[in-house]
Amino acid sequence: MQLRHLAYFASLGRELHFGRAAAACNITQSTLSAAIRQLEEEVGAPLVERDRRFRDFTPEGRVLLGWARRMLAERDLLDQELGALREGLTGHLRIGAIPMALPIVGMVTTPLLEAYPGVRMTVTSRTSTEIQRGLDEFHLEAGLTYLDNEPLHGLRAVPLYRERYLLVTPKDGPFAGRKEAAWSELAPLPLCLLTPDMQNRRILNGIFTEMGLTPAPRLETNSVMALYSQMRAGAWSSVLPHSFLWVAGIPPGMIAVPLARPDRSHKIGLVLRDQSPIPPLVAALEKAASGLRLQDMIEQLEADDRE
Missing domain, CATH: 3.40.190.10 (Periplasmic binding protein-like II)
Structure with a gap:
């Protein structure tokens, strides 16, 4: 088996799409298809379930995909x-x-x-x-x-490091001058949070559940930049890790209040x-x-x- 054919096959495993896999390898789709046919001849079994589009790998294809990934990683280690x-x-x-x-x-x-x-x-x-x-x-x-x-x-x-949490909120809001805030005080706020598929949000949800709270975020996103943008644009609040200050700082017109009672970190x-x-x-x-x-x-x- 040629390593470049295995590299093309591994690319298909990443992209799950013939066109994108070929583009990632800087080859034509016909070249990718020819390499897969060559691998199928060497293995003696179909490797891919397909009609006009990629559908899935066959059992033999999944076995070869695992081996291809390991062999390519070993080649990279040698290099x-x-x-x-x-x-x-x-x-x-x-x-x-x-x-x-x-x-x-x-x-x-x-x-x-x-x-x-x-x-x-x-x-x-x-x-x-x-x-x-x-x-x-x-x-x-x-x-x-x-x-x-x-x-x-x-x-x-x-x-x-251990990630601690800050309430980022308007400086002229109800937390002005506060040294800390309690998690129990967050539920009424117009919150912007990450989406539930993000582990940070799952952590926050766990704390909210522990406190018997059910916040209803007004905006959810999987982008920290979108959170920052939303807070700059109006009277919104969010819960962010203190490491956020390293690159973004506190948005203009806002304050960062440490969250305590309970004090949580990860x-x-x-x-x-x-x-x-x-x-x-x-x-x-x-x-x-x-x-x-x-x-x-x-x-x-x-x-x-x-x-």
């Missing part, structure tokens, strides 16, 4: 190790980050990018479920996600496939992340912003 011997650490890292961790991505990626000019990174916004799946299926090399709210499988983690960290040997790029990222003091940096930022 990294040989490249490191010749010219230092080089390669491409793909990192998925939950939206609420995106504000601190630069703190995690910058040390590695500065130390190794030959390294490239792609950072995409993903749900926690998508990060787990992306690591399982070798679409990602690392993720930034919650460590203690939902189970992680087959991964190892580097804790980075651990955010870097997650990596639990594999051996560890790819050199992944090992370098893990080492760089382990040396960070994000908790102290974020706490100091919050203190400075509130002065």
Whole structure:
């Protein structure tokens, strides 16, 4: 089997669409189809259920897809190790980050990018479920996600900081001058929150349920930027992690009030496939992340912003 044919097949596994898979590989759809037919001849069985469009993989196709992903990952590991011997650490890292961790991505990626000019990174916004799946299926090399709210499988983690929560609300509203706010006071507010499929929202829903509350958000979105935009545009409130202040600050005309009673926090960290040997790029990222003091940096930022 040719590695490029396996790469095309793995692309189909990511895209689940012939046209998009071909475009991702910079080939024509006919070239992709020919490669799959060649693989089917070598396996001796159909690999894809299709009519005019992609429908699904056959049982044989799913087995080959798993092997293709592992073989391509092993080839990438070989390239990294040989490249490191010749010219230092080089390669491409793909990192998925939950939206609420995106504000601190630069703190995690910058040390590695500065130390190794030959390294490239792609950072995409993903749900926690998508990060787990992306690591399982070798679409990602690392993720930034919650460590203690939902189970992680087959991964190892580097804790980075504990996410605490702030009520971001108009400065001329009922919380003006307050040092803290209680979760029980949030229900009547015109809230903007993330959508229920996001783990941050599931965390908030768990706290609301614990308090016997049923908030009815006026706006829901899967974009932190959309939350920020909505709050700048009117008298809206939201619950955001304190790390949000690192990149966005407090929107004009608003204040950030720590939420207490109960005091809740959740651990955010870097997650990596639990594999051996560890790819050199992944090992370098893990080492760089382990040396960070994000908790102290974020706490100091919050203190400075509130002065």
